Amino acid sequence: MAGDADFVPAAKIARREGIDFVLDPMWQSIPKGLHEHIDGLRTTCPRVKRQP
Secondary structure (H helix, E strand, O other): OOOHHHHHHHHHHHHOOOOEEEEEOOOOOOOOOOOOOEEEEOOOOOOOOOOO
């Protein structure tokens, strides 16, 4: 788990090495700047329903 800025250096290195960097934002929004450095978004984490 990390904040959005923490992913940018890892994503850049991975992509330079030919690795597809797919991010699961866990139902959170991500900033536009991070979109530039990832190859895709995929959510596999189930959405948690909060009880009243």
